[in-house]
Amino acid sequence: MSKLKYIGKKLMQLILTLYAIITFNFILFRIMPGDPIRLLARSGAISAESIARIKELFGLDQPMWMQYFIYLKNIVTGQFGISMTYRQPVSSIIAERMANTVTLLAVATVLIIIIGIGTGIVAAMRRGSRLDKTFVVASMVGWSLPTFWTGLLMIVVFGVFLKIFPISGILTPGMQYATYSQVIMDYAKHLVMPTIALIIVDMAQFFLITRSTLVDVLTEDYMLTAKGKGLSPRKALWRHAMPNAMLPIITTLALYVSLVIGGAIQVETVFSFPGMGKLMYDAVLKRDYPILEASFFLMAAVTVTANFISDIFYTIIDPRVKDI
Amino acid sequence: MSKMKEKKRNEVWEQMWGDGLGRAGIILLALILVISIIGPILFPFDAKDVGTSAAQIMEAPSAEHILGTDEMGRDVFRELLLGARVSLFVGLTATAISILVGALVGLISGFYSGFMSNMLMRITDFFIALPVLPMIIVLAAVFGQSITITIAVIGLTSWPSTARIIRSQVVSIRERQYIERIRALGAKDSRIIMIHILPNVLPLIYANTVLVIAGSILSEATLAFLGLGDPVSVSWGTMLHYAFVTGAAGRGAWWYLVPPGIGIVLVVLAFTLIGHTLDKIMNPRLREY
Numbered sequence: 001m002s003k004l005k006y007i008g009k010k011l012m013q014l015i016l017t018l019y020a021i022i023t024f025n026f027i028l029f030r031i032m033p034g035d036p037i038r039l040l041a042r043s044g045a046i047s048a049e050s051i052a053r054i055k056e057l058f059g060l061d062q063p064m065w066m067q068y069f070i071y072l073k074n075i076v077t078g079q080f081g082i083s084m085t086y087r088q089p090v091s092s093i094i095a096e097r098m099a100n101t102v103t104l105l106a107v108a109t110v111l112i113i114i115i116g117i118g119t120g121i122v123a124a125m126r127r128g129s130r131l132d133k134t135f136v137v138a139s140m141v142g143w144s145l146p147t148f149w150t151g152l153l154m155i156v157v158f159g160v161f162l163k164i165f166p167i168s169g170i171l172t173p174g175m176q177y178a179t180y181s182q183v184i185m186d187y188a189k190h191l192v193m194p195t196i197a198l199i200i201v202d203m204a205q206f207f208l209i210t211r212s213t214l215v216d217v218l219t220e221d222y223m224l225t226a227k228g229k230g231l232s233p234r235k236a237l238w239r240h241a242m243p244n245a246m247l248p249i250i251t252t253l254a255l256y257v258s259l260v261i262g263g264a265i266q267v268e269t270v271f272s273f274p275g276m277g278k279l280m281y282d283a284v285l286k287r288d289y290p291i292l293e294a295s296f297f298l299m300a301a302v303t304v305t306a307n308f309i310s311d312i313f314y315t316i317i318d319p320r321v322k323d324i
Numbered sequence: 325m326s327k328m329k330e331k332k333r334n335e336v337w338e339q340m341w342g343d344g345l346g347r348a349g350i351i352l353l354a355l356i357l358v359i360s361i362i363g364p365i366l367f368p369f370d371a372k373d374v375g376t377s378a379a380q381i382m383e384a385p386s387a388e389h390i391l392g393t394d395e396m397g398r399d400v401f402r403e404l405l406l407g408a409r410v411s412l413f414v415g416l417t418a419t420a421i422s423i424l425v426g427a428l429v430g431l432i433s434g435f436y437s438g439f440m441s442n443m444l445m446r447i448t449d450f451f452i453a454l455p456v457l458p459m460i461i462v463l464a465a466v467f468g469q470s471i472t473i474t475i476a477v478i479g480l481t482s483w484p485s486t487a488r489i490i491r492s493q494v495v496s497i498r499e500r501q502y503i504e505r506i507r508a509l510g511a512k513d514s515r516i517i518m519i520h521i522l523p524n525v526l527p528l529i530y531a532n533t534v535l536v537i538a539g540s541i542l543s544e545a546t547l548a549f550l551g552l553g554d555p556v557s558v559s560w561g562t563m564l565h566y567a568f569v570t571g572a573a574g575r576g577a578w579w580y581l582v583p584p585g586i587g588i589v590l591v592v593l594a595f596t597l598i599g600h601t602l603d604k605i606m607n608p609r610l611r612e613y
Contacts, residue, residue: 020450032466137345140600144592146542148549149564149585155573156581167573262457266546270568280458284465285551292462299458307453 003315010315014308021300026071029293030064080294085286090294094276100170101264101275104191108198109260116203117249120210121237127215135207143204147263151197151270158193165193168272194267202260209252213245220244250313257306261299339605340598349597356591360412363405369398382570382577392579394563395570403563404583410559411591414475415541421479422536423529426486431517431525433487434494445491452484460543464552471554478543482536486529493525531603538595545588560584 055061059070074080080090123132159167166172170190171183178186217223218241226236261277268277276295283291340346385392391400433444463477497503498521506516547553548561549568563584567573572580 017450017453021454028462028466140345140596141589141593144538144542144589144596146545146549146561146585146588146592148546148568149581149588152564152568152573152581153585156576156578160574160576258455261455262546265457265461265550269550270573280461281550284461287465289466292465296458296462299455300453303455304453 006315007312010308010311014304017304018301021297021304022072022075023068025293025297026068029289075297080297081290083291084288085282085291086288090290093279093291094294094298097274097276097279100273101268101277104194104198104268104273104275105260105264107191108195108202108263109256111195112199112203112206112256112260115199116206117210119203120207121214121242123207123211124214124218125233125237132211136211139204139207142200145201146266147197147201148266148270150200151194151267154193154197155270166190167193170274190271190273194271194273197267197270198260198263202256202263205252205256205259206249209248210245213248214241217241217244247314247318250310250317254307254310258303261303336602336605340601343601343604345597346601349594349601352590352594353598356408356412356594359405360408364402364409367402367405369402369406382572382575382580384577385579391583392577394580395566395572400563400580400583403558404560404587407558407560407563407584408587408591410471410557411541411544411561411588414471414478414544414559415537415591418475418478418482418540418544419533419537421475422482422540423486423533425480426483427490427522427525427529429483430487430490431494431521434491435498435513435517435521444487448484448487448491451481452488456481456543457546460547461550461552464547469552469554471557474544474547474553477547478540482539482543486532486536489529489532490525493528494521497521497524527606531599531606534595534599534602538592538599541588541592541595560587 052061059067062070078091080094082088083090083093086093119135123135126132155167158164166189170187172186223236223240226240227233231239264275265277265280267273268275269281272278276298279291280295280299282288283295340350382393382395391404394400394403429444429448433441433448435441460477460481463481464473467473467477503516503520506520511520544553544559545561545564548559549565551565551569553559553562553565555562561584564581567577567580567584
């Protein structure tokens with residue numbers, strides 16, 4: 001019951017945070033320097049009549065509080081306005097791009113979790129060995145790599161010099177006429193380099209957190225007891241150590257989402273991958289504010305929701321969390 | 325008192341130097357600092373010294389240009405040395421802002437309880453939950469490109485972790501008896517905070533501060549790479565931006581793409597190694613690993 005109460009409280013917090021993000025967005029894009037009408041007209045010589053018309057068209061003639069309520073209503077109903085460069089509703093442009101990003105991030109995340117936790121276990125079990133030290137140094141280097149530069153290097157090495165993988169886009173032009181399996185193969189080939197770039201850079205924190213918590217757990221008394229009972233190291237690991245090491249890993253997952261979204265912006269830019277990240281980059285270059293506003297809102301919403309989910313998981317798994 | 329502190333400082337330094345990774349970080353950082361200070365004096369970069377023929381554009385390394393030339397025919401090596409300064413400057417100043425704001429918010433929200441303190445904590449939680457890169461992209465895109473804005477944007481978005489660490493520590497210190505006694509003697513809040521609480525809290529954020537520097541340098545590089553840097557003061561990120569948009573990757577111009585990236589990696593790595601080692605030394609629970 002108390003756990004349920006806690007989850008309810010967290011849910012309230014989530015809703016409040018989402019509301020705060022929307023308000024933050026509203027204020028930010030209204031205090032920014034520059035006059036939106038000038039920006040739209042692209043000229044200073046504009047008649048007072050035209051100004052009034054544009055103001056009416058965009059609802060800028062309404063008082064600020066009214067604009068705010070209209071804004072809230074629009075976001076809740078999924079309307080993010082019209083893109084300034086594509087001249088289409090932002091929501092339909094985003095819908096097109098979303099699937100690509102979700103695919104990229106889903107593949108990368110599954111691999112990052114498996115490889116990160118796997119190498120973390122290996123390193124913790126052989127703490128102090130040469131392999132362990134190599135892994136630690138490698139993870140620090142990976143952590144220090146700028147994601148975009150990792151992608152650029154891969155393009156130069158594997159795309160330009162070795163010509164193994166395609167360096168941009170999601171499908172080879174003309175591929176849409178090929179057979180179904182050929183299209184899937186082509187799609188997969190385009191995913192390889194962006195995915196590897198994300199894995200190299202964002203794996204480190206799973207490795208480090210798994211390793212350090214396992215090292216802590218492995219020295220606990222109950223692990224000695226497990227050993228004394230005659231459990232093999234492998235059984236002791238999975239039955240007693242890992243369940244205890246899971247909690248910090250779950251916390252890391254929430255931080256990871258924020259990180260990997262930043263990673264997606266960078267790899268999509270470098271590989272001209274038509275997803276949300278590339279959309280945001282293009283919007284930055286063209287100062288397409290409605291797109292910027294909407295993509296920031298969505299990315300922030302995904303991150304705070306991931307935080308919420310990891311909180312819930314934590315509560316369910318950890319028997320100590322009862323009354324907070 | 326001061327002698328004790330000095331002894332402790334020596335101890336930290338010794339442990340740092342005794343740790344392989346910590347020592348590597350210190351040597352690396354010292355090397356980079358020396359290069360960034362002396363380099364541009366020995367090999368000054370002239371932004372107006374552009375190439376005069378097509379052959380001088382993105383020219384491969386030669387005796388004259390040991391790291392080739394950029395898209396304007398300028399010497400990449402000299403540009404690289406100057407870029408080190410900008411990257412370090414932005415990283416350090418942004419961190420200073422970040423620590424200042426974080427410490428202030430942490431101290432106030434930890435020391436006082438009540439509406440203000442609660443609000444500050446909510447604001448911290450709000451900013452900690454937002455994805456960092458999209459947020460600084462939006463802020464930089466809205467407020468424009470200059471080195472001041474880059475510093476402000478990075479500094480004003482990276483403080484929540486510091487605020488949290490400080491707050492939790494202040495909350496535990498605030499209830500201790502000696503604070504109550506000092507208060508009974510009539511000390512003002514500001515005096516209690518500055519003299520009796522701050523010195524006990526600061527050592528906890530040393531490691532965090534060094535890691536914030538690493539993060540700030542990475543953020544600066546990423547912002548600049550995405551075209552949101554200051555076009556006048558060229559950092560490593562800016563170099564990579566121009567390399568990218570002028571097609572250096574497709575042309576296989578590795579001499580323009582590789583060196584600035586290595587610069588970023590080495591600086592960030594130096595701070596990361598030092599930060600992790602400091603964390604190990606200052607945080608005894610993790611001393612085992």
